[in-house]
Amino acid sequence: DIQMTQSPSSLSASVGDRVTITCRASQSISRYLNWYQQKPGKAPKFLIHAASSLQSGVPSRFSGSGSGTDFTLSISSLQPEDFATYYCQQSYSTPYSFGQGTKLEIK
Protein backbone atom coordinates (compact mmCIF):
# COMPACT_ATOMS: atom_id res chain seq x y z
CA ASP A 1 0.00 0.00 0.00
CA ILE A 2 1.11 3.58 -0.68
CA GLN A 3 1.67 5.79 2.36
CA MET A 4 1.13 9.54 2.15
CA THR A 5 2.95 11.88 4.54
CA GLN A 6 2.09 15.55 4.86
CA SER A 7 4.15 18.25 6.50
CA PRO A 8 3.72 20.18 8.57
CA SER A 9 0.85 18.69 10.59
CA SER A 10 -0.16 22.19 11.65
CA LEU A 11 0.72 25.65 10.53
CA SER A 12 0.01 29.14 11.91
CA ALA A 13 -0.12 32.03 9.46
CA SER A 14 -1.63 35.45 8.99
CA VAL A 15 -4.05 36.80 6.41
CA GLY A 16 -2.03 37.77 3.35
CA ASP A 17 0.79 35.27 3.98
CA ARG A 18 1.95 32.73 1.44
CA VAL A 19 2.00 29.17 2.74
CA THR A 20 3.17 25.84 1.34
CA ILE A 21 2.15 22.35 2.40
CA THR A 22 4.19 19.33 1.37
CA CYS A 23 2.96 15.82 0.60
CA ARG A 24 5.26 12.86 0.03
CA ALA A 25 4.30 9.44 -1.34
CA SER A 26 6.07 6.24 -0.28
CA GLN A 27 6.48 5.30 -3.97
CA SER A 28 6.09 7.05 -7.28
CA ILE A 29 2.49 7.98 -8.08
CA SER A 30 3.18 9.98 -11.25
CA ARG A 31 0.71 12.87 -11.04
CA TYR A 32 -2.12 10.91 -9.37
CA LEU A 33 -2.31 13.37 -6.51
CA ASN A 34 -5.37 15.32 -5.38
CA TRP A 35 -5.90 18.00 -2.71
CA TYR A 36 -8.95 18.66 -0.54
CA GLN A 37 -9.93 21.32 1.97
CA GLN A 38 -12.07 20.52 5.01
CA LYS A 39 -13.64 22.88 7.51
CA PRO A 40 -14.91 21.71 10.91
CA GLY A 41 -18.15 19.76 10.70
CA LYS A 42 -18.20 19.88 6.91
CA ALA A 43 -17.47 17.47 4.10
CA PRO A 44 -14.17 17.80 2.25
CA LYS A 45 -14.07 20.13 -0.73
CA PHE A 46 -12.19 19.18 -3.89
CA LEU A 47 -9.46 21.68 -4.80
CA ILE A 48 -6.86 20.21 -7.15
CA HIS A 49 -6.48 17.05 -9.23
CA ALA A 50 -3.60 15.63 -11.23
CA ALA A 51 -1.18 17.42 -8.89
CA SER A 52 -1.67 20.87 -10.40
CA SER A 53 -5.08 21.20 -12.12
CA LEU A 54 -7.37 23.56 -10.27
CA GLN A 55 -10.99 22.51 -9.95
CA SER A 56 -13.46 24.93 -11.49
CA GLY A 57 -14.43 27.67 -9.04
CA VAL A 58 -11.35 27.32 -6.83
CA PRO A 59 -9.55 30.67 -6.41
CA SER A 60 -6.35 31.09 -8.37
CA ARG A 61 -4.39 31.82 -5.17
CA PHE A 62 -4.35 28.02 -4.75
CA SER A 63 -1.76 26.11 -6.76
CA GLY A 64 -0.27 22.64 -6.79
CA SER A 65 2.91 21.17 -8.15
CA GLY A 66 5.00 18.02 -8.20
CA SER A 67 5.21 14.56 -9.68
CA GLY A 68 6.58 11.20 -8.69
CA THR A 69 6.82 11.25 -4.90
CA ASP A 70 6.97 14.91 -3.88
CA PHE A 71 4.12 17.39 -4.12
CA THR A 72 3.20 20.81 -2.78
CA LEU A 73 0.06 22.86 -2.26
CA SER A 74 0.59 26.60 -2.08
CA ILE A 75 -1.76 29.41 -1.16
CA SER A 76 -0.36 32.71 -2.38
CA SER A 77 -2.21 35.21 -0.19
CA LEU A 78 -4.19 33.71 2.65
CA GLN A 79 -7.78 34.80 3.06
CA PRO A 80 -9.87 34.30 6.22
CA GLU A 81 -11.89 31.54 4.54
CA ASP A 82 -8.72 29.52 3.81
CA PHE A 83 -8.14 28.56 7.43
CA ALA A 84 -9.02 24.86 7.39
CA THR A 85 -7.46 21.41 7.24
CA TYR A 86 -5.91 20.29 3.95
CA TYR A 87 -5.49 16.69 2.80
CA CYS A 88 -3.55 15.19 -0.06
CA GLN A 89 -4.70 11.90 -1.58
CA GLN A 90 -3.12 9.50 -4.00
CA SER A 91 -5.34 7.93 -6.65
CA TYR A 92 -2.61 5.87 -8.33
CA SER A 93 -3.74 2.58 -6.82
CA THR A 94 -6.20 1.30 -4.27
CA PRO A 95 -6.35 1.72 -1.34
CA TYR A 96 -6.61 5.42 -2.24
CA SER A 97 -4.75 6.74 0.79
CA PHE A 98 -4.89 10.24 2.25
CA GLY A 99 -2.23 12.19 4.06
CA GLN A 100 -2.82 12.78 7.76
CA GLY A 101 -3.87 16.38 7.13
CA THR A 102 -2.39 19.84 7.69
CA LYS A 103 -4.34 22.17 9.95
CA LEU A 104 -3.91 25.78 8.89
CA GLU A 105 -4.65 28.14 11.76
CA ILE A 106 -4.77 31.88 12.13
CA LYS A 107 -1.74 33.40 13.86
Added chain:
Amino acid sequence: EVQLVESGGGLVQPGGSLRLSCAASGFTFSSYWMHWVRQAPGKGLVWVSRINSDGSSTSYADSVKGRFTISRDNAKKTLYLQMNSLRAEDTAVYYCAREIGVYDAFDIWGQGTMVTVSS
Protein backbone atom coordinates in the same frame (compact mmCIF):
# COMPACT_ATOMS: atom_id res chain seq x y z
CA GLU B 1 -28.03 20.67 -8.36
CA VAL B 2 -25.49 17.89 -8.18
CA GLN B 3 -25.90 16.29 -4.77
CA LEU B 4 -25.16 13.25 -2.65
CA VAL B 5 -27.15 12.61 0.53
CA GLU B 6 -26.17 9.87 2.98
CA SER B 7 -28.48 8.21 5.47
CA GLY B 8 -28.63 5.16 7.69
CA GLY B 9 -26.10 6.01 10.37
CA GLY B 10 -26.74 5.56 14.05
CA LEU B 11 -25.75 3.76 17.24
CA VAL B 12 -25.08 0.04 16.97
CA GLN B 13 -23.60 -2.51 19.37
CA PRO B 14 -20.29 -4.22 18.65
CA GLY B 15 -20.88 -7.16 16.35
CA GLY B 16 -23.98 -5.56 14.89
CA SER B 17 -24.86 -4.50 11.36
CA LEU B 18 -25.89 -1.32 9.61
CA ARG B 19 -26.59 -0.35 6.01
CA LEU B 20 -25.72 3.11 4.79
CA SER B 21 -27.34 4.68 1.73
CA CYS B 22 -26.19 7.51 -0.50
CA ALA B 23 -28.83 9.05 -2.76
CA ALA B 24 -27.56 10.84 -5.86
CA SER B 25 -29.29 13.61 -7.78
CA GLY B 26 -28.48 16.13 -10.48
CA PHE B 27 -26.19 13.88 -12.53
CA THR B 28 -26.18 10.58 -14.42
CA PHE B 29 -25.37 8.32 -11.47
CA SER B 30 -24.88 5.21 -13.60
CA SER B 31 -21.92 6.80 -15.40
CA TYR B 32 -19.72 7.30 -12.34
CA TRP B 33 -17.55 5.19 -10.09
CA MET B 34 -18.36 5.83 -6.44
CA HIS B 35 -16.51 5.63 -3.11
CA TRP B 36 -17.01 5.53 0.64
CA VAL B 37 -14.58 7.46 2.86
CA ARG B 38 -14.72 7.63 6.65
CA GLN B 39 -13.42 9.94 9.34
CA ALA B 40 -13.17 8.94 12.99
CA PRO B 41 -13.84 11.74 15.49
CA GLY B 42 -10.96 14.19 15.45
CA LYS B 43 -9.01 12.12 12.93
CA GLY B 44 -8.18 12.23 9.23
CA LEU B 45 -9.85 10.87 6.13
CA VAL B 46 -9.62 7.16 5.39
CA TRP B 47 -10.68 5.55 2.13
CA VAL B 48 -13.04 2.59 2.66
CA SER B 49 -14.33 1.19 -0.62
CA ARG B 50 -14.93 1.75 -4.34
CA ILE B 51 -17.41 0.44 -6.88
CA ASN B 52 -17.36 0.85 -10.65
CA SER B 53 -20.20 2.33 -12.65
CA ASP B 54 -22.16 -0.87 -13.29
CA GLY B 55 -21.41 -2.51 -9.96
CA SER B 56 -19.35 -5.36 -11.39
CA SER B 57 -16.06 -4.41 -9.71
CA THR B 58 -15.33 -3.44 -6.11
CA SER B 59 -12.33 -2.69 -3.89
CA TYR B 60 -11.97 -2.46 -0.12
CA ALA B 61 -9.55 -1.26 2.52
CA ASP B 62 -7.97 -4.17 4.38
CA SER B 63 -9.54 -2.95 7.62
CA VAL B 64 -13.08 -3.62 6.32
CA LYS B 65 -12.52 -6.44 3.81
CA GLY B 66 -14.82 -9.36 4.52
CA ARG B 67 -17.07 -7.28 6.79
CA PHE B 68 -18.29 -4.44 4.55
CA THR B 69 -19.97 -4.72 1.14
CA ILE B 70 -20.40 -1.86 -1.30
CA SER B 71 -23.18 -2.02 -3.85
CA ARG B 72 -25.34 0.24 -5.99
CA ASP B 73 -28.77 0.40 -7.60
CA ASN B 74 -28.47 2.56 -10.70
CA ALA B 75 -32.22 2.54 -11.26
CA LYS B 76 -32.69 4.08 -7.81
CA LYS B 77 -29.55 6.27 -8.15
CA THR B 78 -28.38 4.99 -4.79
CA LEU B 79 -25.07 3.72 -3.40
CA TYR B 80 -24.96 1.39 -0.40
CA LEU B 81 -22.51 0.23 2.23
CA GLN B 82 -23.53 -2.88 4.16
CA MET B 83 -21.49 -3.02 7.36
CA ASN B 84 -21.40 -6.27 9.35
CA SER B 85 -19.44 -7.40 12.42
CA LEU B 86 -19.00 -3.78 13.46
CA ARG B 87 -16.21 -2.84 15.85
CA ALA B 88 -15.59 0.18 18.04
CA GLU B 89 -12.89 1.30 15.60
CA ASP B 90 -15.51 1.60 12.84
CA THR B 91 -16.98 4.59 14.68
CA ALA B 92 -16.77 7.48 12.22
CA VAL B 93 -18.56 9.84 9.92
CA TYR B 94 -19.04 8.02 6.62
CA TYR B 95 -19.00 10.04 3.39
CA CYS B 96 -19.92 8.92 -0.08
CA ALA B 97 -18.05 10.59 -2.94
CA ARG B 98 -18.17 10.69 -6.73
CA GLU B 99 -15.03 9.90 -8.72
CA ILE B 100 -14.20 11.89 -11.84
CA GLY B 101 -11.64 12.09 -14.56
CA VAL B 102 -8.53 10.22 -15.53
CA TYR B 103 -6.94 10.96 -12.17
CA ASP B 104 -9.83 9.57 -10.10
CA ALA B 105 -10.39 12.62 -7.93
CA PHE B 106 -13.44 12.89 -5.67
CA ASP B 107 -15.30 15.96 -6.86
CA ILE B 108 -18.65 15.65 -5.08
CA TRP B 109 -19.07 14.57 -1.45
CA GLY B 110 -22.14 13.95 0.65
CA GLN B 111 -22.65 15.64 4.01
CA GLY B 112 -21.77 12.46 5.89
CA THR B 113 -23.60 10.14 8.25
CA MET B 114 -22.35 9.26 11.74
CA VAL B 115 -21.91 5.64 12.78
CA THR B 116 -21.24 4.93 16.44
CA VAL B 117 -20.33 1.43 17.55
CA SER B 118 -20.69 1.12 21.30
CA SER B 119 -22.34 -1.02 23.94
